[in-house]
Amino acid sequence: xxxxxxxxxxxxxxxxxxxxxxxxxxxxxxxxxxxxxxxxxxxxxxxxxxxxxxxxxxxxxxxxxxxxxxxxxxxxxxxxxxxxxxxxxxxxxxxxxxxxxxxxxxxxxxxxxxxxxxxxxxxxxxxxxxxxxxxxxxxx
Numbered sequence: 508x509x510x511x512x513x514x515x516x517x518x519x520x521x522x523x524x525x526x527x528x529x530x531x532x533x534x535x536x537x538x539x540x541x542x543x544x545x546x547x548x549x550x551x552x553x554x555x556x557x558x559x560x561x562x563x564x565x566x567x568x569x570x571x572x573x574x575x576x577x578x579x580x581x582x583x584x585x586x587x588x589x590x591x592x593x594x595x596x597x598x599x600x601x602x603x604x605x606x607x608x609x610x611x612x613x614x615x616x617x618x619x620x621x622x623x624x625x626x627x628x629x630x631x632x633x634x635x636x637x638x639x640x641x642x643x644x645x646x647x
Contacts, residue, residue, distance in 0.1 A: 510529065510532060510647070511532075511646060511647055514532065514643075514644070514645060514646055514647075515528045515529065515532065517643045518531060518623060518643060518645065521605070521608060521623060521625055521643060522605060522608075523601075523605060523608075523623070527601050527604065527605075530597065530601060531598070531601060531621065531623065531645045532645055532646075532647070534594045534597055534598050534601075534621060534645075535619065535620050535621035535645040535646060536620075536647060537590055537591075537593075537594040538591065538594050538595075538612060538620035538621060539616060539619075539620040540590075541557065541590055541591045541594070542614050542615065542616040542620060543616040544556060544557040544570075545557050545614075545616075546616055552574055552575050553572065553573070553574040554571075554572070554573045554574070555570060555571070555572055556570075556571045557569070557570060557571070557587060558571050558584070564591075564592070565589075565592060567586065567589070568586075568587045568588075568589050568591075569584040569585060569586060569587055570584070570585055570586075570587040571583070571584045572584075572585075595612070598610055598612070598621070602623075607625065607626050608623055608624065608625055609623075609624045609635070610622070610623055610624070611624055611635045611636075611639040611642065613639060619644040619645065619646050620645075621644075621645040622639045622640070622642040622643065622644055622645065623642050623643045623645060624639065624641070624642035624643075625642065625643075628641040628642050629641070
């Protein structure tokens, strides 16, 4: 298994076990890929994207595939496993084992998807969305 020893060492310095550090890394990679698919990915003239069947976070996800054919444009949707909500549930279970720590999920696919925050990373009364980069970035 390939992993970034520096990232895992930083998580362990927060008191997170090796197994949970590895699980957080997998969760971060799952979320990163999910967010990439939400924006849409492509190769040549084919694009793949994940769409939900509604605005709610727990609405059913679909994989949408689009590409040109000799008879016009192919556009299909098929049900897709909800890997985002599964990853978020696993994340919540892990963070609950470490009092004082919290997690921030950043949905822009151009950056790290998961940050672990310790007390003091976010000033009192402020939102984590403006200070999450003070935490430990969980990446490959």
